Each structure stands twice: as C-alpha cells, then as structure tokens.
Amino acid sequence: MIQVLAFYLFATLVIASAVFVIMSRNPVHSVLWLIVAFFNAAGLMVLVGAEFIAMLLVIVYVGAVAVLFLFVVMMLDIDFAELRAGFIRNFPLGIAIALVLVAELVLGIGAERAGALKLGTPDGTAAPLMDRSNIEAIGALLYSRYLFLFESAGIILLVAMIGAIVLTHRERSDTRRQNISKQVKRRPDEATINVKPEVGKGVQL
Amino acid sequence: MVDLSQYLPILIFLAIAQGLSAAFVFLPIGVAYLTGAHKPDAEKLSEYECGFPAFEDPRSQFDVRFYLVAILFIIFDLEAAFLFPWAVSLDVTGWPGWITMMIFLAELVIGFAYAWKKGALEWE
Amino acid sequence: MTSFFQTLGMTHEWAWFTATIAGILLIALPLMLAVAMIIYVDRKIWAAMALRRGPNVVGPFGLLQSFADGLKVFLQETIIPSAANKVLFLIAPIITFTVALMAWAVIPFNSGAVLADINVGLLYVLAVSSLGVYGVVIAGWASNSKYPFFSAMRAAAQMISYEVSIGFILICVVLWAGSFNLNAIVMAQKDHVWLINGFVANPLLFPLWVMFLISGMAETARAPFDLTEAESELVAGYQTEYSSMAFALYWLGEYANVLLMCALNATLFFGGWLPPLDIPVLYLVPGWLWLFAKIFFFFFIFSWVKATVPRYRYDQLMRLGWKIFLPVSLLFVVLVSGWLMATHHFCDADQTLYPDPDHYGRIVNNGVCP
Numbered sequence: 186m187i188q189v190l191a192f193y194l195f196a197t198l199v200i201a202s203a204v205f206v207i208m209s210r211n212p213v214h215s216v217l218w219l220i221v222a223f224f225n226a227a228g229l230m231v232l233v234g235a236e237f238i239a240m241l242l243v244i245v246y247v248g249a250v251a252v253l254f255l256f257v258v259m260m261l262d263i264d265f266a267e268l269r270a271g272f273i274r275n276f277p278l279g280i281a282i283a284l285v286l287v288a289e290l291v292l293g294i295g296a297e298r299a300g301a302l303k304l305g306t307p308d309g310t311a312a313p314l315m316d317r318s319n320i321e322a323i324g325a326l327l328y329s330r331y332l333f334l335f336e337s338a339g340i341i342l343l344v345a346m347i348g349a350i351v352l353t354h355r356e357r358s359d360t361r362r363q364n365i366s367k368q369v370k371r372r373p374d375e376a377t378i379n380v381k382p383e384v385g386k387g388v389q390l
Numbered sequence: 391m392v393d394l395s396q397y398l399p400i401l402i403f404l405a406i407a408q409g410l411s412a413a414f415v416f417l418p419i420g421v422a423y424l425t426g427a428h429k430p431d432a433e434k435l436s437e438y439e440c441g442f443p444a445f446e447d448p449r450s451q452f453d454v455r456f457y458l459v460a461i462l463f464i465i466f467d468l469e470a471a472f473l474f475p476w477a478v479s480l481d482v483t484g485w486p487g488w489i490t491m492m493i494f495l496a497e498l499v500i501g502f503a504y505a506w507k508k509g510a511l512e513w514e
Numbered sequence: 515m516t517s518f519f520q521t522l523g524m525t526h527e528w529a530w531f532t533a534t535i536a537g538i539l540l541i542a543l544p545l546m547l548a549v550a551m552i553i554y555v556d557r558k559i560w561a562a563m564a565l566r567r568g569p570n571v572v573g574p575f576g577l578l579q580s581f582a583d584g585l586k587v588f589l590q591e592t593i594i595p596s597a598a599n600k601v602l603f604l605i606a607p608i609i610t611f612t613v614a615l616m617a618w619a620v621i622p623f624n625s626g627a628v629l630a631d632i633n634v635g636l637l638y639v640l641a642v643s644s645l646g647v648y649g650v651v652i653a654g655w656a657s658n659s660k661y662p663f664f665s666a667m668r669a670a671a672q673m674i675s676y677e678v679s680i681g682f683i684l685i686c687v688v689l690w691a692g693s694f695n696l697n698a699i700v701m702a703q704k705d706h707v708w709l710i711n712g713f714v715a716n717p718l719l720f721p722l723w724v725m726f727l728i729s730g731m732a733e734t735a736r737a738p739f740d741l742t743e744a745e746s747e748l749v750a751g752y753q754t755e756y757s758s759m760a761f762a763l764y765w766l767g768e769y770a771n772v773l774l775m776c777a778l779n780a781t782l783f784f785g786g787w788l789p790p791l792d793i794p795v796l797y798l799v800p801g802w803l804w805l806f807a808k809i810f811f812f813f814f815i816f817s818w819v820k821a822t823v824p825r826y827r828y829d830q831l832m833r834l835g836w837k838i839f840l841p842v843s844l845l846f847v848v849l850v851s852g853w854l855m856a857t858h859h860f861c862d863a864d865q866t867l868y869p870d871p872d873h874y875g876r877i878v879n880n881g882v883c884p
Contacts, residue, residue, distance in 0.1 A: 191398075244467065244471065335494065339497040346505065347504055354509070403541075404616060418592055459675060511833075511836040
C-alpha cells in the first residue's frame with residue numbers, strides 16, 4: 186500500500202519535474218528541476234530494490250554531473266534568446282530524437298515483458314549471490330565475469346579526463362606560483378646578509 | 391534483499407525536515423509583518439556592493455578552471471563509484487578481482503599524472 | 515520502540531508509525547538543541563584560547579546566549595533583495611538545513627538504535643553530504659550579488675575537491691569492515707587492536723583518519739578552510755544578502771554538519787557507540803553516552819583548530835586536496851586492499867568458495883584462501 190503510494194508520488198514528481206526541465210525559461214531553473222527529477226528517480230530505484238543504483242544516482246548525477254551543469258549555465262555568458270530562436274530550425278531533429286527515444290521505450294518494455302533480465306547465469310535459472318545485498322552481487326559479477334567491460338570503462342574515463350584537460354586547460358604565464366619545497370629549503374644565510382655600513386655610505390646589495 | 395521498511399523512515403524524515411526548515415524560513419516573515427519589523431525600502435533591498443550602486447551584472451563569465459575542477463571531480467567520483475562494489479565483493483572475486491581493479495586504477499593514475507604534468511591541478 | 519506503542523493498544527502499523535515519528539523527533543529536536551549549545555561551547559572555547567571571557571551575560575555563565583540570538587533573528591525582518599530570484603533565495607536555506615538533518619537518519623546511537631538501518635548507510639551519508647553544495651550554490655546565484663556569487667563558486671569547487679578523497683578514505687574503512695552498514699562498521703571495530711575499539715589504532719588506517727579529519731574541516735568549510743566566508747575578501751560570503759531566520763538556518767546547518775562530521779569520525783574510526791576499550795565494565799555506560807562523548811571530543815578539536823590555525827589561501831587549499839590527499843588516499847586503497855588480500859582477511863567464513871558465474875551450480879575456489 187505504502188509502496189504503491191510512494192511509487193505514484195515519485196513517478197508523478199519525476200514526470201512533472203521533467204516537464205518543468207523543458208518548460209523553464211531560465212536554464213538554471215531547468216537544471217534545478219533536473220536535479221529534482223534525478224532525486225525522484227533515485228526514489229524509484231529504491232522501490233525496485235536497487236539501493237546501490239539509487240545511491241549512485243544521487244552521488245554521481247546529483248552530486249557531480251549536475252554541479253557541472255550548474256557551473257556551465259550559471260557562468261557561461263550564453264545568449265539564451267538566440268538559442269531559443271533555433272527552436273523552429275531544429276524542430277525536425279528534436280522530433281527524430283523523440284521518436285528514437287519512444288522506440289527505445291517500446292523495445293525496453295517489450296524486452297521486460299519477455300522475461301526478467303537474469304544476468305550472471307547463462308541458463309537464467311538463478312543468479313548467484315542473491316542472498317547478499319545487491320551491491321555485493323554487482324561487485325561479484327562486474328569484477329569477474331564482466332571485467333573486460335569494466336576495464337574499457339576505465340579507458341573511456343581516461344580518454345574523458347585527457348580530453349577535458351586538452352580542451353579546457355590554458356597555461357597562464359602571468360602568475361607566480363608557490364614552490365613550497367623551495368621555500369622550505371631556504372636557509373637564513375642564503376636570504377640575509379649582515380653588513381656594517383660606514384657612516385654616510387649606503388649599502389651595496 | 392532490500393528491506394524497504396528501513397527506507398520509509400528516511401522518507402518521513404525528509405518530509406518532517408523540510409517542513410521544519412520551511413517553517414523556520416516562512417514564520418519569521420509572517421511575524422515580521424505582525425510586529426511591524428517589515429519595512430522594506432529601495433536602498434535596503436538593493437544588493438550589497440560596499441555602499442556603491444552595483445557596477446555590473448554579478449552573474450558574469452568565470453574562469454574556465456572551475457569547469458576543469460568539476461570535470462575532474464566527475465571522473466574521480468565515478469572511479470570511487472566503481473570502488474564501492476569492489477570493496478565489499480573482494481571475498482568472492484579474490485585475487486583476479488583485485489588485479490582487475492589495480493589495472494583500472496593504473497589507467498586512471500596515467501590520467502592523473504597527465505593532469506599533474508599539464509598543470510591542470512594547479513590553482514594560480 | 516514499536517513494541518512499546520503496541521502495549522498501549524495500537525495496531526502494529528500505527529505503533530510502527532508512531533515509533534518512527536518519535537524516533538525522528540528524538541533525533542531532530544535534540545540535534546537542534548545540541549547545535550544551539552555547541553555554538554555557545556564553540557564561542558567559549560575560542561574565548562578561552564584568546565584569553566577572553568566569551569558570552570557570559572544571558573543566563574548562568576551565558577548559557578542562554580544562543581537562545582537570545584535565536585529570538586533576536588526570529589523577530590528580525592527577512593530582507594529579500596529586489597534583484598534576487600525570490601523563490602530560490604528562500605529555498606536555498608531550506609535545502610541546507612534539510613540536508614544537514616537528513617544524514618543523521620543512518621547514524622547508529624546504540625546497538626540497534628538507528629532510525630534507518632539500511633545496507634548502504636555509508637553511501638547514503640556520502641549522497642546526502644554531496645547535496646550540501648546546492649544550498650550554497652543556489653544561495654549565491656539567487657542573491658544576484660557579487661560576493662555571494664564568488665563565494666558560492668569557491669564553495670562548490672572546494673566541497674567537490676575534498677569529496678573525492680573522502681570517498682577513497684571511506685572505501686578503505688569499508689574494505690576492512692566488509693560492509694556499508696554503519697552498525698556493521700561499528701561492530702567490526704570491536705577489539706580491533708589490543709582491546710582498543712576503533713580503526714584508529716590500526717597503523718594502516720591511522721593516516722586515513724588524519725586525512726578524514728582535515729577533509730571534514732574542508733568539506734564543512736570550517737576554519738582553516740573557511741574561504742567561502744572569508745570576511746576580508748568576500749564580506750560574509752554566500753550569506754551576505756541573508757537576514758533573519760534564513761541567515762540563522764545557515765548557521766544551524768553549518769554546525770549540524772560539523773557535528774555530523776564529528777559523529778562520522780567517531781563512528782568510522784573511533785568505534786562509534788562502543789566504549790574506547792573492550793573491557794566489560796565500560797559496557798555498563800550506555801552506548802549513546804560514549805558516542806556523545808566522542809562527538810564532543812572531536813568538536814573540541816574542530817574548535818581548537820579554528821582558534822589557532824590561520825586561514826588557508828585558495829591555491830593552497832586546492833593543492834592540499836588534489837595533490838596530496840587524493841594521491842595518498844588512492845595509494846592507501848591499494849595498500850589496505852593488498853594487505854587484506856595478502857593476510858587472508860576475507861577467509862573467515864565459508865565465503866571462500868563461490869558459485870562460478872559461467873557454470874551455475876559448480877563451486878570454485880576463488881584463490882583468496884590457501
């Protein structure tokens with residue numbers, strides 16, 4: 186009973202906030218509605234028993250990806266009126282993407298009706314480690330059976346990191362950096378000299 | 391398996407915490423109307439800029455370095471996300487699982503070394 | 515607590531519901547009281563270290579100072595700048611305070627005395643604390659004023675930088691405890707090294723605790739990492755445009771977060787509600803008292819640091835997070851996991867064998883144990 190109520194609460198909020206994401210005039214509001222949508226999606230994940238995925242959704246999407254989005258929309262000087270002018274021009278493209286997404290949804294629902302996904306066992310009779318929490322079950326599969334996929338995920342992350350640095354890093358030459366080891370190594374006799382200047386004469390440095 | 395009855399208190403707690411903090415924000419507004427403390431004027435409501443009128447729009451362009459920090463954070467956060475299930479399943483994956491993760495970490499250490507060398511981790 | 519309400523003649527569902535509400539109020543209300551008192555304690559500690567008296571007028575020894583302050587801000591006018599984004603401006607403090615309360619749902623106060631005993635408790639704490647950045651960023655943006663905006667950007671970059679190393683440190687703790695459940699983590703610390711209840715006595719985990727403590731200060735933007743409200747540069751940071759209770763909520767939220775960090779230090783490294791030593795006599799003292807004593811001890815450290823250490827510069831802060839804590843904590847993930855594998859830490863139960871995923875029904879040795 187409570188589960189059903191919670192499902193409809195989260196589902197309604199996901200859809201409503203998704204609608205607000207595309208309806209908001211201000212891009213910052215869009216991102217904030219997106220965060221609400223992520224959050225409620227995490228609630229739905231908990232309801233189907235995928236607690237690890239739910240927490241990851243919050244940690245990675247809300248805690249990291251959405252922060253980047255916020256940085257971008259808050260600090261970039263984008264003329265949003267101009268962007269919106271392209272709406273009509275890009276309308277066919279948007280329709281095409283929407284159709285692809287609908288097709289994916291239909292496929293997904295069809296696959297789900299064909300029977301639950303039973304990863305880990307070829308004959309699908311039973312999945313290993315179901316008596317343990319699903320975070321351990323995911324680990325047991327990911328780092329043994331699917332380790333190739335896991336390693337390629339690592340390569341993709343590496344490419345993403347290098348790409349980000351190449352695209353956004355600009356060397357600045359007009360700043361002076363702190364070299365801490367040099368500062369620590371400095372001794373008083375290198376930095377100061379004792380002189381006894383004669384009266385009426387300056388000091389030669 | 392997942393015990394959903396353990397998650398229901400969190401949902402109730404969320405509702406109560408939100409209600410409590412909303413009351414803290416909105417009650418004083420109402421009280422200020424009643425006590426007569428609510429006396430806004432144009433100067434009071436202008437944004438703070440050390441006594442000057444605001445020079446320009448505060449939401450200006452920012453240093454690109456903030457994006458770089460955010461992107462690097464996403465990548466390392468994902469790395470940590472992969473470490474979570476690994477940490478609790480080492481008893482079943484054993485040495486192969488451990489070596490798998492070491493290779494994964496080595497891939498990211500290459501990226502980290504590159505970022506270090508390029509000076510992407512410096513904040514000037 | 516459910517059974518107690520059942521004895522009053524309620525049905526099981528209603529008894530559970532009432533017990534949950536009571537539990538929530540038992541966490542939230544004392545927490546707010548504790549925050550009010552801890553602000554007073556904080557001020558007294560700085561005053562003592564600066565050879566001042568601190569608050570001493572309101573009530574005996576100035577004990578009621580925080581309540582007087584609270585009443586004052588409550589009766590103040592809430593100023594909403596005309597240029598501000600009004601709805602978000604008011605939502606931001608609500609987010610900060612809600613998030614600061616939420617994480618306490620999974621902290622165990624005693625054996626079994628936890629509001630939500632979930633499998634992924636530690637991930638929940640991490641998830642909730644990663645939301646904390648939004649209260650600050652939204653406040654800075656919605657104020658539509660320069661200093662709050664600068665401060666919000668600083669705060670966001672600072673918080674996410676230290677979250678990375680906190681994540682790696684937590685993984686080391688989880689490796690040793692074998693679970694994300696906070697109660698299980700506390701129990702795993704029982705009699706860890708020479709009767710000491712706590713991972714901190716472990717030479718491999720002690721450096722991680724030091725990093726966790728410092729990262730906790732950076733994550734909660736406490737001195738010496740309080741660059742987000744560096745008054746010499748940014749007026750009052752993201753709180754500049756705030757007044758009345760909305761301003762006070764940031765204070766309350768900040769101190770609730772500091773207390774949470776203290777509680778996490780106690781729970782993850784100092785044995786939580788367990789007594790410091792595994793001696794039967796010490797178990798006579800209730801667990802929550804031990805936890806509170808440990809929280810207070812860590813709060814004293816936080817205060818002590820705030821009173822004595824000068825503020826970091828922003829580039830130094832970033833250097834510490836990215837160039838020292840990140841590689842060192844990553845190295846410790848390798849060291850700790852390698853040590854645990856080499857010493858057959860995971861071999862205690864019948865978990866040495868596991869079903870081969872490729873051939874279901876066949877049991878293979880995974881090579882962990884001799």
